Amino acid sequence: MQGTALEVHDELVREMMRVLGDEVISRGQRSLELVQALLITAFWNKSTRKDQQASCYQVVQLAVDMGVDLGIAGSSWQPSPAAYFARVEDTTSPEARRTWLACYIALSTSSIDMRRPNTVPWDHHHEECLLYLEQAGETSDLLLCQIVRITRLVQEISSQLHLFHLATYVDGNDYDTHLTIRRLKSEVDIWTAQIPHFLATSQILKVLRHVAMVRLYEVVLHTRTNRSSFAAPFIPGRISVKDFPAPDHIIPPLRTALEALVGHCHAVVDTATNMDPALVLALPTFSFAPTVLYSLYVLITALAASTGPGNTYGQCLAKDCFKIEQCTLKLRMLTSGMKLLDPTMSCWTTRFFDATGWLEEWYNDYATIIQRYETFLVI
Incomplete structure (x- = not known):
């Protein structure tokens, strides 16, 4: 709906949500096509300028629950009593497997963004669906399968580092x-090595790999009290200026991790901003644009943890290594290209990337404050 008049856009969104609500909630319909429609609504979510619609996270849960009721989730998941006789005839068809893996991506994205445990974790049926599509699916399924594989790895990273359990603190300055x-890095490297050669240059997979590494190293920025601040929405100022890690004695692996963290944040920005604006607009808003915002948020957090008063990470990261000005320039150029294709900003992806302007504004304000502080110290 790029370029659609705002009034027409809003009416189309309202009608789409009305039809889905009528079919799913009012009439209680269940079908593979409805699961797919719900997933499309979530992945490429739209909203009107004034009204409130169901959030993409709610829509994902509806899609997953309907998938379970239809029987495409495998034998480990029983349908609800009301839907016991609503199973689809062929629960293991390529389309059913494809749809269930898409449900996994959607639910995992929700889980990772909100820092909540995945309610339908990876199981044998997921693995079976993945292997089937890799061996007997269509060519386009191979990219889907690689996205599933890296999504599963990010889930594993989040689980092993307790990112879903905010009460459990993982010390970034600890050898264990x-x-x-x-x-976990070795597992990401193994995944990278097994990517089919014709997908090895995929910019989408490159972004997802670097985002996985950012999530892996994120723990070095955690304190006992700031961990919840790394969940969406990824906006500046969520972490108190006094809530950054500042160990007196930094162990060598932490130094290496901090450098790697900044490098992968830059790689996310570099890869995304080198993509064709039309491709970026076509990618799912729900699972792509937020990953770039997340990486920017982590980069800014690392900057503050290294340059703020009393912060000791400055021993490892020089102020000029963050290259904020270069990042903002690249993002502005990409956003300009997207606005040419989507002048009404009807796509949330355009709005998300346009909102990265906060990075430049925040950085300018922060740099001014730090400069004043350093001047005061000299005086």
């Missing part, structure tokens, strides 16, 4: 933590 990080 870095043993876990090293093992």
